[in-house]
Amino acid sequence: MSAPPxxxxxxxxxSERPDAIAPxxxxxRVLCALGRGSMALFTLPPGAVxxxxxxxxxxxxxxxLGGRGRMWRRLGxxxxxxxxxxxxxxxxPPRTAFQFRCDGTEPLVALAVTMPPWTDASECYPAAGPWPPTL
Incomplete structure (x- = not known):
């Protein structure tokens, strides 16, 4: 049996190593994508914001999927x-400001589905969050 294209x-x-660093x-770590959505794993090391x-x-x-932390979100x-x-x-949702942090001793790992699929960093813009970032 041959494999499909x-x-x-x-x-x-x-991947064992990150494919990219998010904005x-x-x-x-990039996973599968189709025309209407893409999927990835996001990881923050312990103590990171x-x-x-x-x-x-x-x-x-x-x-x-793993770790402990907090997520701040604001929409209107x-x-x-x-x-x-x-x-x-x-x-x-679109235009929601968000920031997250890893408060535990293990990395914070989340599976995310993005709709439509992620294209590039021009999709993001900076927001004012509640915590000083460490990254």
Whole structure:
């Protein structure tokens, strides 16, 4: 049985090293993508605080896989700080300012789906967050 063309049925395992550094400073391990969305693992080392950013048009869905930390989000008048722990999912709508931090002794790792697929850093813009970034 021959394998289908790579583009017909995509798959990908996370790389050992980051594929990129996100505009917020977190490590990115790129996973699969299709026409309407892409998926990646985001990692913050213990004690790290990301830069606060927002996306112009992207929506993101996050699922925390490991570590502990906090996520600040603000959209218009709505604002919250969530405790991040394995099993929590959260949404980041377009134009939501967000910042996250790793408060535990293990890296904070989250699986994220981005819709539409991530293109480049021009999709992000800086925001004023509650914590001084360390990255």
């Amino acid at each position: 790579a583009s017909a049925l995509p798959f990908r395992r996370p 917020d400073g977190s490590e990115v 990301s830069r606060a950013v927002a996306h112009h048009r992207l929506e993101e869905l996050w699922f925390v 008048e709505a604002e919250d700080v969530l405790d991040l722990a394995p099993g929590l999912s959260l949404a980041i």
